[in-house]
Structure formats: C-alpha cells, structure tokens
Amino acid sequence: MIRVPKASETRQRIIDAVLRIIGQDGIAGVTNRRIATEAAISLGSVTYHFETQHELLRESLLHFVAEETRRLAELADQCQAQVIDLDGAAAMVAQVAGGTEFDSRHIAPFELYIQAGRDERLRAAATDCFDAYDQLAAQILTGLGVPDAERLARTCVALVFGQQLRRLATGSPAEELVDALLVLLPGLHGD
Template sequence: MSHAVRSAPVTRQRIIAAVLHIIGQGGVAAVTNRRIAKEAGVSLGSVTYHFSSQHELLRQSLLHFVREETRRFTELADACQQEGIDIEGAAELAGQVAGGTAFDSEHIAPFELYVEAGRDARLREAAAEAFAAYDRLAAQILGGLGVPDAERLAATTVALVMGLQLRRLATGSPAEDLVDALLLLARGALPTT
C-alpha cells in the first residue's frame, strides 16, 4: 500500500479538524480552501482532492463531530447502565459532562453548522442525521433508566440539552441548569405511584 493511500484518512481528519476550528472561530463564512490548507498543514490541492465541494466539507465536518460525540456519550451511557445509575445520578453526570465541556472552537462549530443548515437545504440531511444520532442515544439512555416511552421523549431531551448548551454558550450560565431541567423532564415522564 502506498504512502499516499495510507495517509489519506489522516489528511482527511486534519482537514475536518481544521474546518471545525475555523468555523468555531469565525463562522461558516470564514471557511476558505486556502485557510483550511494552512490550518491543516496540507497543500491546497489536498483540500480539493479529498472534498469535492465546500458543501461536502461542511457536511462531513458536521457528521464527524456528531459521530465522535455520539461515540463518547454512548460509552458513557453504557458505563452508567453497567453501574446501575439512577435518574438523579444520570442527570448529575450530564451536568458534569456539560460543565466539563469547554466551548472551544470545535464545540461552537456544530451550532454554526446547524444554523447554516437552516439556510442551506443541502446541509439539512446531515443535520437531520446528526439529530437522529442524538435521539437514538437519548432513547438508549432514557430507556436504560427505566423512563417509559423513551423513544418519544428522546427528541425533547435532545432539544432541551442543545438549547441549554446554546444558552450556556451565549450567556455563561451554569451547567447546573441542565441538571435541573433534565430532572424535571425525567421525573415528569415517570409514572406516579
């Protein structure tokens, strides 16, 4: 196998990381092939070789971020299920994760991309795929906690988390707000005894 073939995935990852960094710093409008090449430390030709269009760059960057976040949160959800964590413990853990998430350029970029999907119908499919992944994960976590009708509540839970994270980003509000909101939602979904 040639060096070029072996290095292609690494180059793609460097380009995607550069795109997320650029978007997080300056928004989608700041993304240019020259800036990507400079940020990623690759040739200008590598950017156009690996990604046929700006749209494809944005789409793949969004999907990459979501895949990584989903993988990380799935591992966390699996660990919680193995430890038999209850709803209060899960909400507290979500608050710790949210509080520990720095709003660096990589974590700001998806918000920019979701807004861009509102303007660019070509990105909506990727955004829908991203939210579907978050919904599946939320349903898995809620179901594991014994919340009835977890699949129906998944999208609401994701919207709550995303909205509160956006609020934290914009205002600096504390992660404890997320814990309180998740507990309110989960307790409201549990059957009364």
C-alpha cells in the first residue's frame, strides 16, 4: 500500500523543495511542475497547498526565518552563558556562516532576501531574520567585552553578509570571513 503524506508533511516537502530549487536555479526556477517533481508529490498538491507563487515564496521565507531564528537563538543563549575570546567568536561566526562550502541551502536565503527587496510583503519576515542575526552578534560582542555591543551588532552582521555574498560570488574560502572579523574585533574591543 502506498502511504499518502499528511497535509502538513506535504506542505513541508513543498517548502523544502522550493528552497532547494531557489538555491540551485534562483526564484525563476520555481515552477509548480518542478516543485512537484522535486517534492515527489502530485502537481495538483502544489496549488492545493499554495494558491499563488507569492504565498509559496512567503511561506518558504518564513520557514527559513523560523529555522534560522531558532538556530541563532540557541547560539545566542550559549554566548550569554559564557565569556567568549576571539577564537571562540571566530568559531561561532564560522558556525553561523555555515561551514566551508556553499550549497543550495546557503544560497536560497540570499535569493529570498533579494526577493524581499522587490516585494514589500516579504520584508517583515526578512526583518525578523536580521533581528535574530543582530541579537546573536550583540551577544557575541558583549561576550567579548566590546563596549556598545548593541549598536555595533548591525555593522558586524552587515560585514558578515557582505563577506558571505563575496564568498558566494567569487568562491573565496570561508576563512576570509573569519579573518575579516578577527581584524575588526580587536579594534572594537580597544586592544
């Protein structure tokens, strides 16, 4: 007997498929037929669960934000419970940056953020995610003893995203991101 997935499981499979497709081929690659193939569901299931492309993209961004926010909150809690040195901060940034290789899971968020720039209905979700990044950065900076950590957190997040985008575009190694932060952090700390 063939098992038919529950509605919530099917929605999740669709969202996961959308994020993989966006990471591989960008938002232009997202078609109902491709989603159905990628998620191993019927074509009708896509439109049953998501009436419009906007709804599909929005739900995918919200899912990414929820997962990323949860992950960042856990890391922020770890930072709050301990004093962090520069090596620990570098390790944390490397963990947030997602390792040494870009794959579709790392590329899709950039596509979704760009889409949020085009579609103001997606901006609240993107804002939530950046707020979580800012909170984590503030916790790390506070753990390092950096004065005015809350104010500097957004700048550090912007640096990380800029380095990540550079890494994505040029194929530069992840170590460049960590090196950039290690150069910046002692100046913030006053060392």
